[in-house]
Amino acid sequence: MNAADLAEAYFTAWQERDFTRLRTLVADDVTFAGPLAVIDGAEECVAGLEGMAKVLDRIEVRERLASESSVITWFDLHTTVAEPAPTANWMRVEGGVISEIRVAFDPRGILGS
Template sequence: MTPLDTALAYHRAWTGKDLDAAMAYLAGDIVCDAPAGRIEGAAAYRAFLEPFAMSLTGTEMIAAFGDTERAMLMYDTASALVASAPGAECVTVAGGLITHSRFLFDRLPFHLARAAR
């Protein structure tokens, strides 16, 4: 599998709410740099991702590119809280596993939706 294949399979798994399958694509010592800060290790990453993944009502892939070490995905997600929440991940893959993720998303729509409740 290429890094892009790995990233797409991982994305399909977590957006399909199959966190066990998604975790199979992550290295145990994954490092994720996200808007809230650095997340280290697969267990901490799952704890970060699972609540969001379980809240999804839809996803749309916008673009996906890769080379021999990295893949870049840009997508839009929908949940009961926010109708459109675009995100992007640039992942590094080694030995078929994602070892690093640079995960970007706009937190403002979530903040505004929670404040309006």
């Protein structure tokens, strides 16, 4: 899979709560940094996404820009606890898996609940 395909598969698996599939898309030593967590390693990363999925309603992708080794996905994060949060997600792809994820959004609505 190329970088754009990996991003599509990642967001689909997360939204469908297919964490077994999601785990196959990230490197064992994946790093994640965002306003709610800084994580090292695949198991902790998937567990964090699984936790966030408890309040996830849907992901509305607005734009995706990809190169050979990275992808930026701009989307609205719809949750059951807050207004939609405009979100930027950047991923680095190495060796056919996601090796690095950086997320930016305003977490105040989610944290206020």
